Amino acid sequence: MIAGILRPNGGRVRIGEDDVHADPIAAKQQLGFIPDRPFVYDKLTGAEFLRFVAGLYGQEGASVERRIVELLEVFELTSWKDELVEAYSHGMRQKLIISSALIHRPACIVVDEPMVGLDPKAARLLKDIFRQFVAKGGTVLMSTHTLEVAEAMCDRVAIMQHGKIVANGTVAELRHQNRAGDASLEDLFLKLTGGAHVRDLIEVLGGTT
Amino acid sequence: MKQPSVWHVLQPKWRTMLQRVREERARGGSGKLVILVSVGFVFWLAVFGVLYRILKYFRGVEELGPLLAGKLLGLVFLSFISILVLSNVITALSSFFLAKDLDLLISAPVDWLRIYLGEARGDAAALVVDGGADGGAHPRGIRRDLSGWRAVPALRACSPSSLCSCSRRWSARRSRSCSSTCSRPAAPATCSRSLRSSRPAGSSSCSASSGPSASPHPKGSATCSTSSRCSARRPRRSCRASGPPRRS
Numbered sequence: 007m008i009a010g011i012l013r014p015n016g017g018r019v020r021i022g023e024d025d026v027h028a029d030p031i032a033a034k035q036q037l038g039f040i041p042d043r044p045f046v047y048d049k050l051t052g053a054e055f056l057r058f059v060a061g062l063y064g065q066e067g068a069s070v071e072r073r074i075v076e077l078l079e080v081f082e083l084t085s086w087k088d089e090l091v092e093a094y095s096h097g098m099r100q101k102l103i104i105s106s107a108l109i110h111r112p113a114c115i116v117v118d119e120p121m122v123g124l125d126p127k128a129a130r131l132l133k134d135i136f137r138q139f140v141a142k143g144g145t146v147l148m149s150t151h152t153l154e155v156a157e158a159m160c161d162r163v164a165i166m167q168h169g170k171i172v173a174n175g176t177v178a179e180l181r182h183q184n185r186a187g188d189a190s191l192e193d194l195f196l197k198l199t200g201g202a203h204v205r206d207l208i209e210v211l212g213g214t215t
Numbered sequence: 216m217k218q219p220s221v222w223h224v225l226q227p228k229w230r231t232m233l234q235r236v237r238e239e240r241a242r243g244g245s246g247k248l249v250i251l252v253s254v255g256f257v258f259w260l261a262v263f264g265v266l267y268r269i270l271k272y273f274r275g276v277e278e279l280g281p282l283l284a285g286k287l288l289g290l291v292f293l294s295f296i297s298i299l300v301l302s303n304v305i306t307a308l309s310s311f312f313l314a315k316d317l318d319l320l321i322s323a324p325v326d327w328l329r330i331y332l333g334e335a336r337g338d339a340a341a342l343v344v345d346g347g348a349d350g351g352a353h354p355r356g357i358r359r360d361l362s363g364w365r366a367v368p369a370l371r372a373c374s375p376s377s378l379c380s381c382s383r384r385w386s387a388r389r390s391r392s393c394s395s396t397c398s399r400p401a402a403p404a405t406c407s408r409s410l411r412s413s414r415p416a417g418s419s420s421c422s423a424s425s426g427p428s429a430s431p432h433p434k435g436s437a438t439c440s441t442s443s444r445c446s447a448r449r450p451r452r453s454c455r456a457s458g459p460p461r462r463s
Contacts, residue, residue, distance in 0.1 A: 047231060047316065049231035054230060055227075061219050062219050062325055090234070
């Protein structure tokens with residue numbers, strides 16, 4: 007919905023001042039979208055793919071070429087620049103997708119499970135990039151099931167259950183609201199979503215074996 | 216913001232096509248191409264031969280023959296058009312909603328019309344040509360097989376696709392006529408032309424006025440093909456390829 011792929015039943019999505027559904031072109035111009043299962047054209051090279059995505063955002067010319075070189079260098083894909091995407095590993099594809107989301111210098115990035123398939127070095131690099139992006143005034147909206155990553159990276163966390171936000175705030179605020187002391191985000195999550203009984207069950211089962 | 220052109224949206228598709236051609240060449244696939252072209256040529260030659268003989272036989276039948284030939288060609292042509300329309304609609308819808316790159320394109324600031332033209336029209340065009348043989352295969356499969364030699368018919372097939380859309384606004388005769396001229400230089404139309412060109416002088420001028428692409432419309436073709444006899448019996452009826460006969 008945020009990326010404009012689905013139409014909401016109700017409510018509005020605004021990116022900056024632009025409504026995604028009333029003025030999708032202007033809103034999407036500010037958005038970088040990294041889906042959970044990204045699609046990459048196998049028969050394009052890495053550089054061609056980035057050039058294509060830049061073209062979708064109306065960007066072309068020398069500045070795009072410079073940006074492509076810059077991004078491929080950051081993600082250590084320079085030597086693979088002219089190789090077909092079909093030869094890339096999962097992690098390399100993920101890096102390419104992230105590069106494509108950053109190519110038009112968006113104000114906001116929507117990212118779904120960004121760390122899946124990345125090697126530790128690339129995962130660390132991505133965290134640093136996101137932090138730097140936020141430090142420069144950008145916004146990252148990350149959806150993840152890896153609560154350690156969310157706890158380490160996110161300024162604000164929203165926990166959703168059955169399509170509704172059950173808790174929203176910083177990790178400290180969530181702890182305070184739920185009187186959870188120094189509990190981890192995982193414990194908070196289980197407490198809020200009613201998953202605590204699963205842990206009890208495991209303990210019981212562990213006790214009997 | 217400057218919108219990307221349709222050509223740009225189609226860029227991955229034609230680049231994919233070129234890459235496949237390159238890979239095919241690198242694998243020494245030109246032999247396969249020659250075989251495919253030869254088989255295709257022999258097939259169409261056989262179709263032409265059979266239809267030519269049938270139509271020639273019909274032409275030999277007194278009075279009824281040319282009318283029968285016209286009806287037959289009309290029937291064949293209408294069948295083709297119906298299949299084309301149906302396959303276009305099905306393919307356009309399925310490829311538009313099931314394309315793997317749809318999320319990528321929709322999440323980008325691209326006008327919906329450009330996405331439609333890039334997605335639906337490209338795949339529909341491919342299916343128009345290939346789908347007949349593949350029995351309505353899934354568009355993804357078509358796209359996978361869309362290597363170089365299929366690109367030309369796929370592009371050519373864009374015209375019947377467009378013409379089918381026009382047929383709602385145009386008269387059936389006009390649409391059929393244009394379709395046969397632009398996009399279906401297949402055996403029926405060729406047979407029709409070859410038969411008409413070998414008619415007696417009195418009717419050949421009539422054929423010329425109806426144009427080489429005159430579709431086998433029952434009224435039009437019957438009027439023309441039997442023109443020498445028609446004009447003898449009904450002198451006031453003008454020999455025209457188009458339009459219903461005037462009331463005498």
